[in-house]
Amino acid sequence: MSSNKTHHGPVCLSGRGVTKVYGFGSRKTVAVDHVDFDFYEGEIVSIVGESGSGKTTLAKMLLGLTSVTEGQIYYQGKPRDIRTRKKKKEYWTNVQAIFQDPFSSFNVFSKIDTVLLDCINMRGGRHLPRDKKIELMTEACSFVNLKFEELTNKYPFELSGGQMQRLMIARIFLLKPKVLLADEPTSMIDACSRATILDMLMNLRKETGMTIIFITHDIGLAYYVSDSVYIMEQGKIVEYGSADEVILNPKTYNTKRLISDVPKIYEVWDLSTV
Amino acid sequence: MKNIFYQIFHSQKFVAGFSILMIILLILFIYPLIFPGDPLQMIGLSSFSKPGIYVSVYDAIDSEPSTMKLPDADVKRLMKKLSNEDRLAMKEWLVATGTPEDVIDILDTDGLLKLWKDSYDPSLKPEGMTLAKRNYYKRLNASLEKAFDYSRIIIATKDEETGELNEEKTVSSNDYININDVANVVYLPLGTDNFGADVAKKLVSAAKTSIMIGLIAGSIATFIGLTFGLLAGYVGGIVDDFIMFITNLFTVIPGFILLILISYGIDQDKRGAAVVALVIGVTSWTWTARSVRSQVLSLRNRDHVNLSKLSGHGLARIILTDILPYIASYVVMALILQISTAILAEAQLSMLGLGPKTTERPTLGLMMNWAMLYSAHTHGYWWAYFPVLLFIALISFSLNLMNTGLDQVFNPTLRD
Numbered sequence: 158m159s160s161n162k163t164h165h166g167p168v169c170l171s172g173r174g175v176t177k178v179y180g181f182g183s184r185k186t187v188a189v190d191h192v193d194f195d196f197y198e199g200e201i202v203s204i205v206g207e208s209g210s211g212k213t214t215l216a217k218m219l220l221g222l223t224s225v226t227e228g229q230i231y232y233q234g235k236p237r238d239i240r241t242r243k244k245k246k247e248y249w250t251n252v253q254a255i256f257q258d259p260f261s262s263f264n265v266f267s268k269i270d271t272v273l274l275d276c277i278n279m280r281g282g283r284h285l286p287r288d289k290k291i292e293l294m295t296e297a298c299s300f301v302n303l304k305f306e307e308l309t310n311k312y313p314f315e316l317s318g319g320q321m322q323r324l325m326i327a328r329i330f331l332l333k334p335k336v337l338l339a340d341e342p343t344s345m346i347d348a349c350s351r352a353t354i355l356d357m358l359m360n361l362r363k364e365t366g367m368t369i370i371f372i373t374h375d376i377g378l379a380y381y382v383s384d385s386v387y388i389m390e391q392g393k394i395v396e397y398g399s400a401d402e403v404i405l406n407p408k409t410y411n412t413k414r415l416i417s418d419v420p421k422i423y424e425v426w427d428l429s430t431v
Numbered sequence: 432m433k434n435i436f437y438q439i440f441h442s443q444k445f446v447a448g449f450s451i452l453m454i455i456l457l458i459l460f461i462y463p464l465i466f467p468g469d470p471l472q473m474i475g476l477s478s479f480s481k482p483g484i485y486v487s488v489y490d491a492i493d494s495e496p497s498t499m500k501l502p503d504a505d506v507k508r509l510m511k512k513l514s515n516e517d518r519l520a521m522k523e524w525l526v527a528t529g530t531p532e533d534v535i536d537i538l539d540t541d542g543l544l545k546l547w548k549d550s551y552d553p554s555l556k557p558e559g560m561t562l563a564k565r566n567y568y569k570r571l572n573a574s575l576e577k578a579f580d581y582s583r584i585i586i587a588t589k590d591e592e593t594g595e596l597n598e599e600k601t602v603s604s605n606d607y608i609n610i611n612d613v614a615n616v617v618y619l620p621l622g623t624d625n626f627g628a629d630v631a632k633k634l635v636s637a638a639k640t641s642i643m644i645g646l647i648a649g650s651i652a653t654f655i656g657l658t659f660g661l662l663a664g665y666v667g668g669i670v671d672d673f674i675m676f677i678t679n680l681f682t683v684i685p686g687f688i689l690l691i692l693i694s695y696g697i698d699q700d701k702r703g704a705a706v707v708a709l710v711i712g713v714t715s716w717t718w719t720a721r722s723v724r725s726q727v728l729s730l731r732n733r734d735h736v737n738l739s740k741l742s743g744h745g746l747a748r749i750i751l752t753d754i755l756p757y758i759a760s761y762v763v764m765a766l767i768l769q770i771s772t773a774i775l776a777e778a779q780l781s782m783l784g785l786g787p788k789t790t791e792r793p794t795l796g797l798m799m800n801w802a803m804l805y806s807a808h809t810h811g812y813w814w815a816y817f818p819v820l821l822f823i824a825l826i827s828f829s830l831n832l833m834n835t836g837l838d839q840v841f842n843p844t845l846r847d
Contacts, residue, residue, distance in 0.1 A: 222737050246743045254741060262734040266756040275742040 166198040167234070169368050170219060170252075170336055174228035177214050177392075188214040190392035191228065196336070196368055203371040203379030203400070205415060206389035212372045215389070216340050219370070220254050221245060250279055253334040257341040259321035263313035269324065270309055273297065276331035297327040301357055319350030326357050333365050340372045355382065376415045380404045388412050435760075438840045445836025451829035455638070455822070462635045466618070470636035470793065474617070475627030478805070479812040482622040482630075487615035492586055494613055496606035504604070509575075510540050517571060521547055524568055527557035547575070622814040624798070625805035630814055637793040638822050641774050644708040644787075644794065645826075648773035651712025653719055653766045660723025661750050665731050674720070681717045689714050690776060694785040704787045704794065711776045719765045726758045760841040764834050771830035778823055795823050 177189040189211040196202050206212045217223040219230065221239045230237045232248070239245045256262045263272065273294045277283075282290065291305070298305040301323040313321055322342060329337055339358065343351040359382070362369055373379055379386050379400065386403045388396040390411045396403055407413045439445055518537040526532055528550050536542055553569055583603045587596040610616060621630035663674040681689070693710050694702065730736065731754070739753045755762075774795070780786045781796025782803065789797055802808065802816035 220737075220741070222740065242745060249741050249743060254737075256734040256738065258734060262738050264735045264739065264753050264756075267752060272742075275744070279743045 168195050168231070169198040169200075169233060170370075171195040171231045172219075172228060173231070175215070175218060175225055175230060176227035177211070177218060177223065178226045187392050189218065192389075192392075192394050194387060194394065194397070196370060198335070198368055199366050200385060201362070201369045201371065201383045202385050202387065203373055203383040204387045204389060205373055205376050205379045207374060207415075210389040211392040212389050213340060216254070216338050216370070216372045219336075220252060220338055221248055246279070250332065251334050252336045252338070253329055253332050254338040254340060255322070255325050255329065255342045258345050259318050259325060260314070260345070262325065263321065265312060265314050267312075268309075269311050269313055269316075270294070272313065272324070272328065273331060276328050280332060293331060297330045298324075300330050300361075301327045302353075303327065318346045319354070322346055322350070322354055323357065326354065326361065330361060334367060336368045336370065338370045338372065341374070342371075343378070344373075344375075374415075376404060376412075376418075388415070435840070439837065442836040442840050444832050444839065448829040448832030448834075448836060451825055452833070455825060455829070456642075459635050459639050459642075462631070466629075466632060468629075468632060470632040471626075471628055473627040474629060475623040478623065478625045478627055479807065479810070479815060480619060480623040480627075482620055482814050484610075485617040485619060486610060486613050490614040491608055492600065492602070494608040496602070496608050498603070498605045499607045500605055506540055508604075509544065512574065513540065518543065520567070520571065524557070525550055527560065528555060544575070547572075621818055622812075624815045625801055625807070630798075630818065633793050633798060634795075634818055634822060637795045637798050637819070638826070640704055640787075640792050641777055641795040641823075642826065644704055644711070644777045645770040645774035647705065647708035648711035648715070648776070649766055649770035651709065652716040652769045652773070653762065654716075655713070656716035656719025656765070657723055657762055659716070659720040661727055661754065663720070664724040664727025665750055665754060666746070667731075671724075675724070678717050678720050681714070682721070686714050686717070687776070687779065690780060691783065691785060694780055699788055702786075702788050704792060707777060707780065707787045708773070711773045711780075715769065715772060715776065719762075719769065722765065723758060723762070726761055727754055730754050730757055760837065764837050764841070767830050767834045767837070771827045771834075774823065774830075775827055795819050799823075 172192060172194050175189060175192045175194075176187070179186045179188055192215065204212045204215065214223065218225050221237070232252075237248070239248045274290065277285065277290055277293055282293065285293075295305040298308060303320065303323055308316075308324075313324065316324065322345075325342075337358075342358070343354055346354070355378075358369065361367070371379060371383060376386075383400050385398060386396075386400050387394050388403065388409070388411065390409075395409050396407070396412050403412065404416060407416055515537075521543060522535050522537050525535055525546055530546060530550055535546065551568070551572055553565075553572070556565070583601040585598050586600045586602065587598050589596055619629055619631070621634065624630050624633065659674050659678065663671040663678075690710060693714065694707070697706060697710070736749060736753050739749050744752075777786060777794060778796035778799060781794055781800050784800060786796050786800065787794060789801075798819045799816055802812070802819070805815075807813075807815035
């Protein structure tokens with residue numbers, strides 16, 4: 158796939174002919190249909206589409222949570238290999254995710270400390286002294302404006318939706334992955350928290366230089382935050398390019414429709430500070 | 432967690448079931464403390480003695496009597512003597528000899544006897560009455576007259592050599608003895624069974640064994656079902672196919688027939704309570720496996736499981752921390768139901784004579800089996816089988832009630 162973008166570094170994640178088929182025979186559903194893409198290091202990419210367009214399935218395949226029916230995903234130029242548990246773990250230290258629904262993203266039976274400690278362990282901090290771990294967790298929490306002292310021995314469901322999503326970002330802060338897949342991270346929380354959370358994600362990116370892949374149905378959001386945009390429709394990528402290119406000069410009917418659906422308020426919402 | 436317990440113990444159905452079970456368990460533990468002894472000991476040389484308190488006649492004679500004059504003592508004595516049939520026969524005679532029918536009350540012993548004394552005459556020959564019938568009335572009259580004869584009864588010992596009877600003691604109709612002075616008194620609240628064993632003691636011991644069998648079999652079934660269900664549901668693929676193949680195999684063969692065949696295959700000598708529990712457990716895990724699998728299938732794609740995977744957790748940890756706690760309530764309910772099913776299965780097996788061997792310890796099913804073999808139900812020896820039935824029904828009912836109560840707590844759509 159050729160791209161006429163100029164600013165990007167080396168390719169981080171890419172895919173050729175990536176396909177996902179659910180079921181077989183007469184009940185066959187093609188969720189993602191021969192999709193090609195290149196995500197560059199340090200870029201913010203948005204995958205925009207309606208519900209059922211296959212964007213979440215694509216995200217799950219990128220994360221390695223679902224198998225790829227056909228095609229190949231490349232990670233840092235090499236075909237991705239996550240067949241063994243060790244390799245999977247290694248892949249997941251580099252590729253992480255934030256899920257849509259913060260309320261169902263945490264195990265209600267494990268404490269917040271456990272969630273954060275798991276991240277430290279995964280980053281190879283298993284043998285760090287106890288106070289060092291606490292220091293790391295406190296740092297992560299203060300990055301997302303949470304107080305670690307108040308969170309210890311609490312369960313995730315005792316927090317509000319916005320706080321939970323911030324905790325999710327604290328996880329990412331500790332893990333410092335190279336790629337972050339954010340699957341509609343702001344669609345389940347209120348508008349005030351939405352800006353805060355986007356703000357935090359942008360700050361985190363500035364610090365770590367990671368690639369962020371936004372999965373969203375909100376093309377307005379995509380326009381303001383992303384460098385490049387992929388539009389998906391019925392499992393296919395129908396349009397892609399830099400954000401300006403795609404959104405200011407939409408080519409397909411579907412893209413035009415997505416753009417016309419954006420509430421006008423976004424035009425006054427200034428994200429230039431980000 | 433505290434909230435869940437609060438909800439559980441505010442569910443009326445659960446509390447009702449729990450109370451019944453606790454009362455039964457309390458009886459099972461307290462009864463042997465009050466009446467210790469081997470439940471299988473054959474105390475009765477005759478079988479199926481009625482429930483009641485048995486006083487040794489031999490010891491009663493030895494005890495020192497106190498004299499009491501009770502106003503209704505004679506009437507009571509007569510009441511015991513006069514069976515219902517006799518009363519009806521007496522009424523028939525009275526009607527035949529011209530007493531108006533509405534004056535006669537056969538339940539009023541005193542009045543009936545007065546009428547009888549006034550109107551009975553052995554020389555009368557009411558019309559249509561056979562000789563045999565008239566003789567029956569003569570015998571009845573004689574026995575009634577004997578009952579009014581309050582002479583003393585003499586107790587004598589026989590001289591071995593001369594054959595002479597020496598008067599030892601006389602017993603008058605006004606002599607009473609204190610039951611506490613009698614050396615040997617046996618309390619048989621539920622009588623004796625065909626072996627002459629105390630049914631109450633046996634029942635308590637049997638219920639304990641049956642509940643133990645239920646617990647062991649239920650735990651085994653739940654453990655196997657849970658393991659298979661978790662693996663099939665979470666791992667999926669070929670593991671799922673294989674486990675579901677075996678599960679379907681066990682499901683399509685009727686469980687009870689399988690149970691009968693396996694029990695039949697094991698020698699009677701080797702068939703202890705534990706072996707029967709094992710057999711029941713190994714054959715009844717299938718539906719737990721199926722339902723756990725379907726629960727896991729809906730859980731495995733939840734975000735918290737995905738997050739756990741992304742945090743680098745392995746299969747065992749995900750199953751134990753991210754799946755098992757979410758279905759724990761369901762598993763507890765399944766366990767309760769499995770225990771109840773296992774108790775019933777043991778009773779069914781034992782009724783067919785395929786239960787545990789009979790010489791060691793009784794079970795509820797075995798008691799039913801023996802009661803049936805000795806035709807207790809056709810002879811009206813209700814105490815040999817009815818309390819057993821009641822125990823099985825109550826245990827099973829209480830467990831099912833607890834299960835329904837839990838279901839309503841954990842599944843809010845079922846609340847009424």
